[in-house]
Amino acid sequence: MVFFRVTQNINVKTTDGTLVKYFKFKMPSDLNNETAYITTYDDFEDLKTVFKNVDAKLYHARLLKEDKIRQLEDFPIELGISNENEHLNYAKYKQDSSEFFINDKSNVESFLQDNQKVDLFKQLTIKKSKINVAFIGSLGHTIGQMICSCTALRIFYNKLKEVYDEVILDVYLNASNNTYFSRDKQIYLNQDFINKVHPLSLNVKRFCTYDYFVDNSMVSKNTSYYSELNHIDAWLYKFGIDFNKISKYDKYNQINIEKVNVKDELKLKLTKLKRKGKLLLYHPYSADPKKSIPQEFAVKILKELLKKNEDYLIVTTLNIDSKFKDDRLVNLNRDSQTFQDLTYIVSCVDCMVTTHTATMHLSDAFMIPTVVISTSSKIDELIKYYDYVKAIKIEDSSKSMSKFIFENDSLTFYRFESWKKLKTSKIIKLLETF
Incomplete structure (x- = not known):
């Protein structure tokens, strides 16, 4: 102090x-x-x-x-x-x-x-x-x-x-x-x-x-x-x-859903969606770019999840790709403006595929089966008490050719090599193990 x-x-x-x-x-x-x-x-x-x-x-x-x-x-x-x-x-x-x-x-x-x-x-x-x-x-x-x-x-x-x-x-x-x-x-x-x-x-x-x-x-x-x-x-x-x-x-996370105040429009929208089938929340981006799934691969995973998981409606609170549309993809970005909005949405879904961000911790509070895709070498330590979270680790294969102290993205190679090895089938199989 x-x-x-x-x-x-x-x-x-x-x-x-x-x-x-x-x-x-x-x-x-x-x-x-x-x-x-x-x-x-x-x-x-x-x-x-x-x-x-x-x-x-x-x-x-x-x-x-x-x-x-x-x-x-x-x-x-x-x-x-x-x-x-x-x-x-x-x-x-x-x-x-x-x-x-x-x-x-x-x-x-x-x-x-x-x-x-x-x-x-x-x-x-x-x-x-x-x-x-x-x-x-x-x-x-x-x-x-x-x-x-x-x-x-x-x-x-x-x-x-x-x-x-x-x-x-x-x-x-x-x-x-x-x-x-x-x-x-x-x-x-x-x-x-x-x-x-x-x-x-x-x-x-x-x-x-x-x-x-x-x-x-x-x-x-x-x-x-x-x-x-x-x-x-x-x-x-x-x-x-x-x-x-x-x-x-x-050591479980706890959120009192009765204290979460959201608009009636959001509650009604999620109620209608749940009547149509099971909901999978897809959250590939983080405020920290290093934790985010690169957009090219985020879109690829999304398309494959839609193709191979016909039982699910996929909801997201992010603008993943403005050009991509699908009848089974619901974008709740405009409905998720606050921490309380996001919390309520997480509490309503049946499962989740996310990167290493707040949704990973929120999922534990509501016991939501979750697959987290993480670039952190410490991800196992971070989720050690989360029984409903399983991790897929992405190893950093990038190599910098810069001779300077500062990083130069144009001189960094193999940045996406590990992402290319990620199979959506592995994500789906992990979700099926819960």
Whole structure:
């Protein structure tokens, strides 16, 4: 976390219209007040940019000394692996990030045993029946990561319930320049155990009303356990929970469909489609081009799925190829504009063929038989708890002839060789094994 003050009063509006109000620091003042603020490292950097765009001479965010604020009598207890002095530690990380990553898988287990491991239950020292906990910062940057982290968060919540009668859990998300704040807020509020979702920053006085807090700032960007482990296990490790002792049957993704609000038109459309036959969701593209199926092969797979799976209607939320039409292909792209729309569509289909993206994680929440086509070497680790997801791995056969440090696509050969080897019959056979 970062602790700071502002030089002038200013309001910052989030994407859902909420105003985050900042007031000029009152001097002299106890640091436990409404004009000293807390946020994540990256949200602080975003806020500085916002101030610069408004008036670089008038508006500034000044760092406060973390040690002095942490010494406040009412400062809450940090749970999980500590992120103390993050601002200083991240500066060191940027100088030599190689120290924070492990390439040899055989060393991962020993790293986890030797570095930072904590026991959540030993940190629960407050003796009362009702507690409140603040989570500072998002537990992921993509929809898929946040869905997985909510699974770990549910387990964390249940562990706290073993000690306390009532647990109130609030989440504070980056908001200064987060265009996805509204979407992220929806994802977390779908979970029944989360009380409220607030925008960052929050003032120190409000922060000190909490009993405990968990600091997620920059965790997924500069910690090797996050890059090496399954996302659920990585967050459990961060929370001070031994993930090896948690049953795989507790590591399931969960979406409350009753909290998903979509237009009646979409509900009616899917109801009519299901009356016509079984639905297969085809989702070959990701926001990350490296995870996407190249369009030439995506179209080829689509045509073969239509030809060889006559029992299915194929639905998609993507514009795969505007020139290709088929009576059994239904494009729901215009109906899938939000996270809730996509979630509802996934919940209604009978099976899925997807690339490594959010749909893969959503399918687990609804136990949808899914074949994921992935270029990730870690795909088996990512889906290890998904009983209804099977992977087809695409090995990277590309070779770069560029002599420069930067990549040059025109000098990269054999990029699509592995894709040429992918057989649609293999996809169909995997779907038939569920």
